[in-house]
Amino acid sequence: MDLDFDLCFQATRSRDPRFDGWFIVGVRSTGIYCRPSCPSPVCPKAVNVTFYRTAAAAQLAGLRACKRCRPDAVPGSPDWNSRADLAGRAMRLIADGVVDREGVPGLARRLAVSSRHLHRVLVEQVGAPPLALARSQRAHQARLLVETTGMPFGEVAFAAGFASIRQFNDTLREIFASTPSQLRAAHRRGSPQPAGVLTLRLPVRAPYDPRGVLRWLAARAVPGLEEHADGEYRRVLRLPGGPGTATLRPASDHVQATFRLTTVADLGAAVARCRRLLDLDADPRTYLPVLARDPVLAPLAEALPGLRLPGTVDGAETALRTVLGPRAAAVVAALGEPLPAPDGRLTHAFPEPAAVATAPPATLGLSPARGPALRVLARQLASGELVVDEGADRAAARRAMLAVPGLGPALVEELSLYALGDPDAFPAGDPGIRAAARRHGLPGDAAGLAEHARRWRPWRGYAAHLLWAAGQPAATGRS
DSSP states (O other), X not given: OOOOHHHHHHHHHTTOGGGBTTBEEEETTTTEEEOTTOOXXXXXXXXXXXXXXXXXXXXXXXXXXXXXXXXXXXXXXXXHHHOOSHHHHHHHHHHTTHHHHHHHHHHHHHHTSOHHHHHHHHHHHTSSOHHHHHHHHHHHHHHHHHHHOOOOHHHHHHHHTOSOHHHXXXXXXXXXXXXXXXXXXXXXXXXOOOTTEEEEEEXXXXXXXXXXXXXXXXXXXXXXXXXXXXXXXXXXXXETTEEEEEEEEEOSSEEEEEEEOXXXXXXXXXXXXXXXXXTTTOOHHHHHHHHHTSTTTHHHHHHOTTOOOOOOSOHHHHHHHHHHGGGHHHHHHHHOEEEEEEETTEEEEOOOXXXXXXXXXXXXXXXXXXXXXXXXXXXXXXHTSSOOSTTOOHHHHHHHHHTSTTTHHHHHHHHHHHTSOOTTOOOTTOHHHHHHHHHTTSOOSHHHHHHHGGGGTTOHHHHHHHHHHHTSTTOOSOO
């Protein structure tokens, strides 16, 4: 969304929560920045207002976060998960903590550009360079830990990625106009959390259909790696500092997330990956109107105003699982890495691509066509020849997957949708989607359905899940 001043100011005057996360409202006369829906009784004058794409850009302008509306506690911009350009890829990697772990040169290497070019592009399109964006993210993570845990502040500073206690203290005072002690004292915490356990409330962009996301995840859950029961989804996470687990209980306006981590330094990556998994930052106002232009999809879109496109916490895992299909459970049981301490029924992490590439054929149990394709795919993922992480070049990854003998265009569409998170990928060959299409008067053959789906661009992935949801018994009703 372009930052059209009149549109942004009208949204701010009306305190429209639908725009929270899309942009930041900077008020020069007070020196603060807010979310558009800030409940302050006084609307700022237009001459005193500047709009920013990110909180980091507002912070660079010398503004501090509003204590009334807490602009850091909102869903992120939907742009960063859907965009395939350099800025979108960089924002996803920064959210995953790459700058904290590898620095700006490491981020630039991941994106195959120079640090100078990356700096220029982010300043132009986002309003802040990589270091400022990472600093803003560290401040938000530190605030979460200060307010929701009893961790000593030194441990919080380390976990959030700060280089020193002084830097941690100075940043929180500058951005939130409060010391860590003041933030903790002002926040009413409940019972102390067990050691190594962090429970957070993840904001959601409304409307949100949690039942649809859980149905999708539950239908594909792999024992030992995932489980679903009583409206709760749990799974193992492979994180930079070691394995962890996430327990996610979605509601219509938030997701309660409980993380058990090897190191709290992985909290930012765990949160970012779970937000992508549940598609929490998506804005249905961008894609449902496009789909509703088709008379066939219009009633389906109206029935599911909170439609989401379930994502991935690990692109390589998702790519291998997509090719394995029903054999994924057996492969996890045979090759999965046992957790140091099982978390209930969660016992194994998904095997590394290298382990899959060298596994005996009997372990994989695939057909003569898919077995070799899986091995080549796993070998390329293990070597880095094929990258399907948050910063992957989707077009380049698609070309590389099409070159793998035995995958074929139909399977590559599935891989693009679920492993790369491409919102315009469309697996027309999926039997469930084709069956739902036939029931609603659309072409039932893959070629005819793919041709019809061209009118749904650039949101064909959401159309696929709209059709999938329409074929489920509990797909009706608003959330």
